[in-house]
Amino acid sequence: MIKKGINFVLNLVMSVLVLGLICVLLISSTAFRKEYIKEKMRENHFYDRTYSDIKEDFENYTMQSGLELEILDGLFTKEKVEKDINSKIDAIYGGKKAKIETDSIKSELDSRINLALEEKNRVPSEDEKKSIQKYEEVIVDCYQSGILYGRDFSISSKYLGLAKNICITAIIVISILLLIINRSILKYISFIGINLLFSGILCASIKFLLEKRVQHILILDAKFSNLLVNCLNDCIEKFYHFGIIAAILGVILIVLGSLEKIKKTIENEIN
Amino acid sequence: MLKSKKNKTDFVKATISNIIVAFIYVAVFCFFIYYVFSSKISMAMGILDTISIDTSKKILKDVTIDLETRNLKAYPEFGTRYGTISLPSLGLTLDFYFGDSLEVLRNGVGQSGGGYFPGEGGSIITMGHNYSGILKTLPEIKSGDTIILDVNYGKFTYEVYDTKIVYYTETYKLPIQRDEEILMLYTCYPTDGFGHAVDRYVVYSRLVEEEIYD
Known part of the structure; x- marks a missing residue:
């Protein structure tokens, strides 16, 4: 009875640790991996949409400035936007602060404005010079805030690594304890089967709990929301598929482990 | 076995x-x-x-007004065009939108969600860019000129009584109230300058005529 109780508790703890390890591994391979994020951005045309949004913001400020929209033609490229977004992502995952280069935009804009005023034979007043300077600063700010919303933060996978190591160590320790207590590989296999079935059920049920709720998330703007929803759906699918596989594998191992019972019965019959 | x-x-x-x-x-x-x-x-x-936010559940209803309470029975969705705004003295007729997003302002005149709607008897805050073809010529409007809002539930005529140049942070000069229907229309000022404008040219007009559509 005490042995059954100890088995129950140790196996429950190991089940939770296995679930935790699965979650850590799945999250490490998705949200905490910058290549995954970049790939999702490409799939969702995030770079193209950012380019369009920045261009639109530039045009809106220019429409209020007395300058023609042609002044913005080719001022920045899609490739620059993608490069800057990627460097920002590298900085986020590397724990550093990204520096977005905008001097080229400002100097090019300044020379184009001077040329436009020369063509109109217009000599700007002191106030207009200040307004023009302010306009250039606004355009540069617009570009910087357009690159991942101008936010600086970092994502560290240090704690995930620590959690993974703790889970693996604890699983090994409990496995050794279970083997010592039960002295049976087949019984241990059935315990692993229970762990996998437990994890599989919980991972698969995440889909039913969260899938409908995350479809209409709206944060910041449509392009970010689409990216977030896409990533969440992908993670939920990964959890679901893993859950199904783990549950099936768990049942198989439980069946294998149940042979322990047969082995005992046969040994008793022989004796 | x-x-x-x-x-x-x-x-x-x-x-x-x-x-x-x-x-x-x-x-x-x-x-x-x-x-x-x-x-x-x-x-x-x-x-x-x-x-x-499940936007698929939001139904774009026909916008109508309750004549007893002077409240709209259904409101237009943010960003939708629901009429035109005309400034006959300037020869302008522009698309009129509910919303003041950058996308709206590129295409016409927007209405702030912070005020009331035409016919509701309160302050209506509207704005447009000082771009050519939109409100570049707004400073040429004079007291006595009319502004007409023709929306999908009625036509509302306003008479200009005042104009002001307001710093962009002086929002108290565009007060929200419901004692009288006042249409405030503004654009960045100066409209013929260059660079980033911090002033706003505001036109104040009061309701003088309305026609509610069936």
């Missing part, structure tokens, strides 16, 4: 009991998580529901 009935029974019993144990673990785990973290789970689900 499985030939004897007892062996088969023991095998099936062992398999089923282990599967049941797994489900018991699921139940214990879920109960524990719910018991310990229920408030945090509720908060997380609440946040998730708050940021989830």
Whole structure:
């Protein structure tokens, strides 16, 4: 009875640790991996949409400035936007602060404005010079805030690594304890089967709990929301598929482990 | 090995009991998580529901006004065009939108969500860019000139009584009230300058005529 109780508790703890390890591994391979994020951005045309949004913001400020929209033609490229977004992502995952280069935009804009005023034979007043300077600063700010919303933060996978190591160590320790207590590989296999079935059920049920709720998330703007929803759906699918596989594998191992019972019965019959 | 009935029974019993144990673990785990973290789970689900906006459920209803209460029965969706704004003295007729997003302002005149709607008897705050073809010539408007809002539930004529140059942070000069229907239309100023404008040219007009459509 005490042995059954100890088995129950140790196996429950190991089940939770296995679930935790699965979650850590799945999250490490998705949200905490910058290549995954970049790939999702490409799939969702995030770079193209950012380019369009920045261009639109530039045009809106220019429409209020007395300058023609042609002044913005080719001022920045899609490739620059993608490069800057990627460097920002590298900085986020590397724990550093990204520096977005905008001097080229400002100097090019300044020379184009001077040329436009020369063509109109217009000599700007002191106030207009200040307004023009302010306009250039606004355009540069617009570009910087357009690159991942101008936010600086970092994502560290240090704690995930620590959690993974703790889970693996604890699983090994409990496995050794279970083997010592039960002295049976087949019984241990059935315990692993229970762990996998437990994890599989919980991972698969995440889909039913969260899938409908995350479809209409709206944060910041449509392009970010689409990216977030896409990533969440992908993670939920990964959890679901893993859950199904783990549950099936768990049942198989439980069946294998149940042979322990047969082995005992046969040994008793022989004796 | 499985030939004897007892062996088969023991095998099936062992398999089923282990599967049941797994489900018991699921139940214990879920109960524990719910018991310990229920408030945090509720908060997380609440946040998730708050940021989830199912726009497919929003129906774009016909915009109509209740003549007794002077409240709109249904409102236009943010960003939708629901009429035109005309400034006959300037020869302008522009698309009129509910909303003041950058996309709206590129295409016409926008209405701020912070005020009232035409016919509701309060302040209506509208704005447009000082771009050529939109409100570049707004400073040429004079007192006595008319501004006409022709929206899908009626036509509202306003008479200009005042114009002001207002710093962009002086929002108190565009007061929200419901004592009188006042249309405020503004654009960046100066309209013929260059660079980033911090002033706004505001035109104040009051309702003088209305025609509600059936």
